[in-house]
Amino acid sequence: MNAKKLKPNDKVAIISLSxxxxxxxxxxxxxxLGVKRLKEFGLVPIIMPNSLKGMEYLKNHPEARADxxxxxxxxxxxxxxxxxxxxxxxxxxxxxLLNDDVFISNVKNHPKIFIGFSDTTAxxxxxxxxxxxTFYGPALLTDFAEFEKDMLPYTKNAxxxxxxxxxxxxxxSSPIWYEDRKDFSVxxxxxxxxSHNESKGYEVxxxxxxxxxxxxxxxxxxxxxxxxxxxxxxEEKEILTKFNIFPSLNDWKNKIMFIETSEEKxxxxxxxxxxxxxxxxxxxNQINGLLVxxxxxxIYYEEYKQILKEELAEFDxxxxxxxxxxxxxxxxxxxxxxxxxxxPSKKSIKLISTTxx
Numbered sequence: 001m002n003a004k005k006l007k008p009n010d011k012v013a014i015i016s017l018s019x020x021x022x023x024x025x026x027x028x029x030x031x032x033l034g035v036k037r038l039k040e041f042g043l044v045p046i047i048m049p050n051s052l053k054g055m056e057y058l059k060n061h062p063e064a065r066a067d068x069x070x071x072x073x074x075x076x077x078x079x080x081x082x083x084x085x086x087x088x089x090x091x092x093x094x095x096x097l098l099n100d101d102v103f104i105s106n107v108k109n110h111p112k113i114f115i116g117f118s119d120t121t122a123x124x125x126x127x128x129x130x131x132x133x134t135f136y137g138p139a140l141l142t143d144f145a146e147f148e149k150d151m152l153p154y155t156k157n158a159x160x161x162x163x164x165x166x167x168x169x170x171x172x173s174s175p176i177w178y179e180d181r182k183d184f185s186v187x188x189x190x191x192x193x194x195s196h197n198e199s200k201g202y203e204v205x206x207x208x209x210x211x212x213x214x215x216x217x218x219x220x221x222x223x224x225x226x227x228x229x230x231x232x233x234x235e236e237k238e239i240l241t242k243f244n245i246f247p248s249l250n251d252w253k254n255k256i257m258f259i260e261t262s263e264e265k266x267x268x269x270x271x272x273x274x275x276x277x278x279x280x281x282x283x284x285n286q287i288n289g290l291l292v293x294x295x296x297x298x299i300y301y302e303e304y305k306q307i308l309k310e311e312l313a314e315f316d317x318x319x320x321x322x323x324x325x326x327x328x329x330x331x332x333x334x335x336x337x338x339x340x341x342x343x344p345s346k347k348s349i350k351l352i353s354t355t356x357x
Contacts, residue, residue, distance in 0.1 A: 003111040005356040006162045008042030010079040013072040016051040017065050018087025018119040020058030029186050034145035066096035073106040085141045086118025094243045107132050121218030129245040133337030133355040147189045154330035161333050165354040173201045178329035179297050200322055202347040205309050207318025212341040213288040215334055217258035224274045252286040256340045260293025260326025268303040275311045289342045290319045293326035318344045
């Protein structure tokens with residue numbers, strides 16, 4: 001199922017599937033900025049009715065979050081769905097979505113662009129389960145509502161892919177990376193992020209063969225959450241075991257996997273545990289290559305890199321490290337289901353197919 005590329009005057013839904021921060025008064029200036037930037041792309045933002053009900057309400061009412069998604073997919077005029085921000089419990093929407101035959105039919109018969117990152121990984125994997133190719137990339141509050149005078153150039157250019165997809169699209173390393181903001185108050189609007197020249201670019205951790213495969217992955221902590229274990233809550237175990245949407249080994253076959261870490265900055269020992277968990281499941285026996293995002297603020301940059309080299313040395317697929325996707329700024333757009341080609345000797349990453357019509 002392929003969504004259609006964006007065009008000027010397309011309506012796009014803004015949705016809160018995880019945290020309800022979009023509806024808090026302290027974030028009103030960010031909402032205003034995000035809407036303004038979407039309009040500058042020529043798009044028509046539609047704020048979904050429950051998305052502004054605030055953090056406490058949406059935390060306690062996952063059915064309201066799900067209703068907004070169902071409403072967006074039922075509306076033929078809405079061409080894309082943009083997540084407000086991430087969070088930590090979008091999996092709670094699954095019972096209200098995956099038990100709804102009308103929603104599932106709308107997803108299959110009326111595909112739309114769906115974009116976000118972080119906890120939204122769970123939604124992406126759900127859509128993969130349903131057969132819809134989505135987009136791992138910028139969210140409203142984190143990217144469109146950037147406090148600088150415009151969106152970060154690399155991120156803004158990445159959004160253009162949704163308007164002008166090509167079957168030969170090279171994903172280049174950003175020449176600049178930015179630190180996370182600490183101040184999100186009104187007084188911070190117009191201030192520049194702390195930035196650094198990118199001195200490392202793409203790092204090849206192993207592998208020399210040119211490989212290709214369809215993209216599949218997300219935030220490593222959320223992927224891990226979708227595989228409940230002894231560290232999971234009873235609610236997580238109940239919901240995630242019932243719906244069992246995590247890709248099977250056959251789903252991972254010949255894929256280019258992509259992973260990145262969240263703003264939680266997980267400790268290296270926990271990172272290693274998750275990599276080992278995926279290894280023990282046999283995922284790394286199936287994939288053709290691995291793309292790894294830059295850690296936010298480069299915290300544990302060397303530690304994560306060393307863990308990957310140690311834990312995955314037995315496999316011969318290429319690992320490319322330090323990509324601009326996920327929680328670190330700036331962000332690219334990674335299309336689930338698009339064929340990605342990795343050429344380690346050239347440090348080249350290309351999309352050689354598109355999932356947009």
